[in-house]
Amino acid sequence: MLFLIVEDDKQIRNFINFSLKSQNYDCMEASTGKEAMNIIATQNISMIILDLGLPDMDGIDIIKTVRGFSDIPIIVVSSRDQDNEKVEALDAGADDYLTKPFSIKEFLARIRVVFRHKGNSRTEAPKIYKVADLEIDLEKHIVLLEGKEVHFTPMEYNVLTLLVKNAGKVLTHNYILKEVWGSYIESDMQSLRVFMANIRRKLEKSPAKPRYILTEVGIGYRFADE
DSSP: OEEEEEOSOHHHHHHHHHHHHTTTOEEEEESSHHHHHHHHHHSOOSEEEEOSBOSSSBHHHHHHHHHTTOOOOEEEEESOOOHHHHHHHHHHTOSEEEESSOOHHHHHHHHHHHHHHHHHHHSOOOSEEEETTEEEETTTTEEEETTEEOOOOHHHHHHHHHHHHTTTSEEEHHHHHHHHTSSOOTTHHHHHHHHHHHHHHHHOSSTTSOSSEEEETTTEEEEOOO
8 A cells, every 4th residue: 555645844754654654554755735746646545644734735725636536545634723624624525634743553543444434435335234232224224222123213314324334434514414414504503413412312321421423522423433
């Protein structure tokens, strides 16, 4: 696998490079957006590790451009820690977002999750999802928790299956609303919160400490993938 590290800070670039090579990944580096786009256009890149604050262009523009022609996995690593900037990157097509500084252990774990998600999306989707004590049969529209069937309304079921099919990936409020409701307006946000609360009440032993549906504060939700 060949990784492209797009980062203008040499020390951080070296840190990421070392982390990846410790797992026997090959790496290429770019310190500007223009250099990165040239490499993406000419090399068979397996994943892009992208800083947003580049000297010649914004990383968000790179994400949007790449998503116009490729589904190469993109993990953003940035010092920008505002929720709206994370949401913008994820909505533009980034697969994940890490805020600097971050640990090697977390960084490598995020990479594994993204590859696992991408790998599942390229093969026939499983008809039955199992996570811990939860089992969802997509053909029969049956949800079992500890072997007992749990009833969901059609809309609750649609929200739940969207999260499950994207297990391990952060889905923004905007994305969920567009996928399930078909549109996005601010007034729908409260509806989404109500649906999530109902789903959690039916699934979680302790809704305050969820096992399955995790909240990414100010951004959206993520379904546990293991």
